Amino acid sequence: MSRSVSEIAEPARAMLEADTASADLGIEVLRARNGQAVARMRVTGRMVNGHAIAHGGYLFTLADTAFACACNSHGPVTVAAGAEISFVASALLDDELTAVAEERTTFGRNGIYDVTVYRDTPRGRDVVAEFRGRSRTIAESTDSRSTA
Numbered sequence: 001m002s003r004s005v006s007e008i009a010e011p012a013r014a015m016l017e018a019d020t021a022s023a024d025l026g027i028e029v030l031r032a033r034n035g036q037a038v039a040r041m042r043v044t045g046r047m048v049n050g051h052a053i054a055h056g057g058y059l060f061t062l063a064d065t066a067f068a069c070a071c072n073s074h075g076p077v078t079v080a081a082g083a084e085i086s087f088v089a090s091a092l093l094d095d096e097l098t099a100v101a102e103e104r105t106t107f108g109r110n111g112i113y114d115v116t117v118y119r120d121t122p123r124g125r126d127v128v129a130e131f132r133g134r135s136r137t138i139a140e141s142t143d144s145r146s147t148a
Contacts, residue, residue, distance in 0.1 A: 007030065007031045007032070007033060008029060008031065008032045008033065008069075008073075009032055009033045009034075009072075009073040009074070009075075010075070011072050011073060011074065011075035011076070011077075012029070012032035012033075012037070012068075012069045012070075012072045012073045013032075015068065015069070015072050015077075016029055016032075016069065019065070019068075021061070022039075022061070022065045025041060025047075025058065025061060025062075026041055026042060026044070027039055027040070027041045027061070027062055027065050028040050028041070029065070029066075029069050032069035032070060032072070032073045033073050034073060034074075035070055035071070035073060035074065035102070035103030035106075035113075036070055036073070036100075036101060036102050036103065037066045037067075037069035037070040037073060037099075037100075037101040038066065038098065038099070038100050038101075039062060039065050039066040039069065039098070039099045039101075040062075040096060040097060040098045040099070041058075041062045041096075041097050041099075042094065042095070042096050042097075043058070043091050043092065043093055043094060043095045043096075043097065044093075045093060048092075048093050051090075052092070052093070053090040053091060053092060054090070054091035054092065054093075054095070054097075056085070056087055059085065059087065059091060059097070059117055059128060059129050060083075060085050060129075060131070062097055062099045062117060063083075063085060063099050063101075063115040063117050063129060063131035063133075064080065064083060064131070064133070065099070066099035066100065066101035066115050067080070067083065067101050067113050067115050067131065067133040067135075068080070069101065070101035070102065070103055070113050070115075071103070071111055071113055071133070071135040076137055076138075076139075077137070077138050077139075078111070078135045078136065078137045078138070079135065079136055079138060080133055080134070080135060080136075081110065081134040081135060081136040082133070082134045083131060083132065083133040083134065084131070084132055085129050085130070085131045085132075086129060086130045086131075087128070087129050088127050088128060088129055088130060089126055089127065089128050090128075091117075091119065091128050095119045095128075096119060096120070097117055097118070097119055097128060098117070098118055098119070098120070099115050099116070099117045099131075100115065100116050100118075101113055101114070101115040101133075102114055102115075109136055109137040109138075110134065110135065110136055110137075111134070111135040111136075111137075112132065112133070112134055112135075113132070113133045113134075113135060114130070114131070114132055114133075115130070115131040115132075115133065116129075116130055116131075117129040117130075117131065
């Protein structure tokens with residue numbers, strides 16, 4: 001699928017270019033601009049656990065990637081200060097999942113973002129998980145190991 005370069009803001013694009021974790025999982029970012037982002041991922045055989053459903057860690061990673069792109073779409077460098085996820089339904093092998101991240105508020109160097117992970121079905125969208133992330137902007141010269 002081809003997308004316009006303008007759909008991903010430069011700060012988010014720069015972060016994504018160095019993000020081998022998301023790339024290795026096949027996560028594709030479709031849009032990241034103005035505090036919002038959309039990413040998608042297909043559930044592969046390596047992502048399925050012993051219950052024949054997608055391992056929750058992979059769902060978290062998809063949501064976290066969308067969150068990271070949304071909060072970095074403004075610039076400067078922003079990292080997660082914390083996050084939580086609620087699993088609503090099981091994702092299955094070959095499901096194509098979409099994560100939509102939206103900025104809820106920013107205050108000082110902090111932000112709150114919500115991410116909905118869903119799959120499209122003939123009946124409509126089935127929500128798989130809801131994620132809330134808390135962000136913290138860091139000084140570009142600050143060591144990335146310290147977010148305080």
